[in-house]
Amino acid sequence: MTPNHKLDPNHWITLYSDYLFNYAISRVNDREIAQDLVSETFLSGLKSMVNFKGKASERTWLTSILKRKIIDHYRKTNSNKGKAEVRMGYSYPTESEGDWLEERVADPFGKTAEDVMENVELGDAIYNCLSKLPEKQARIFELKTITGYDTETICNELNITSSNLWVQIHRARTALASCLEKNWFKA
Amino acid sequence: MKKKLFISHEHAKHICDKRQYGEATFTESVALSIRVAWCRLTRAYSKKNNKLTSTIQDAKMNCLKQTERKKLEHQFEKELNKHQ
Structure with a gap:
């Protein structure tokens, strides 16, 4: 395939910010994190423009950068989770004993x-x-x-x-x- | 009143668009319903328009607010200027 796509960072915000934001927020479920990820994507794109071979469209290329950012984000949060583990006291006999069964029943109306x-x-x-x-x-x-x-x-x-x-x-x-x-x- | 209730197809389309955003008045909604009842074209447009609205609602889409977009633009422009 002959490389025929070119990069023009002057139009990135106008053309791709909403698409990338929607892509990010639907995967991380947090508005602020999604904004940060999009911002980092544009900055990384800017830095690695020399590596762009022109085989994919500008948007596909930026989306692939964002995908990596999302994976990195989850890696980071997972490694933090180990440090701040939430312990649930289902084994302690309390007033709410027995409630756990109900709490763990699948929600039939859930997505x-x-x-x-x-x-x-x-x-x-x-x-x-x-x-x-x-x-x-x-x-x-x-x-x-x-x-x-x-x-x-x-x-x-x-x-x-x-x-x-x-x-x-x-x-x-x-x-x-x-x-x-x-x-x-x-x- | 008669003029307000009996509207053209073009006017009906405009009201139908406004209705998708809850911006059609009561009289406009009645006029649209009358038109939809007898005009096949308006009915088709209205059906398609409602389908688009529910599809977009199902997708639960998000986009940047103006302030968020401006903040992003500002940050990026700074870096872009350094880069160029």
Whole structure:
């Protein structure tokens, strides 16, 4: 395969920060840690740009760095866990004796690993579709739909009118619906 | 009142979008329901739009808030300037 992908760090934040953040948070389940991991990913990417061979897309390459960061994060937390082990006193006879059986019963309404995996994959699929939209349109959609900002806040933040916001939202929703239809529902 | 309740397909689409975010008024919602009842196109759009909303809700997606994004931008720009 001939290397044909190039790196342009000037656009990394705009193009990939939300995708990478969603990727990280769905795996570490902590907003602050996810932000740190994304920040570290960009910095590592910057430092190892010379190693980029151009065989994968910019996003794939950054995601592979993030994956390694996530593994490192879990390695670190696991080694810390050994030092601060929480001991549960199930063997002590107390007033709550016998409760442990109930506590350990599986929650039938809890999410299974497959459900969680599907959520993560669906999130990735939506971000794949979002990345095909014009930059501003994708950002407006994210702020409105995912972050849940109200119309006025977005209009002030991005300096647009409310009617312009709804036009962009409409275009984004139409494009996303057909993209997901092709790549998620029919796949 | 009649004008408010009998709306065009384009207007119905706009209301349907607003409704996904809980921003359609009661009158607008009634007007949309009337249109959906007899217009096949509006019904199809509405169905597709609702499906998109529930899909996004199922995915439990996250993205950076403006302040978080600006903080990240600021940190990265510093490093980028050193690098260039």
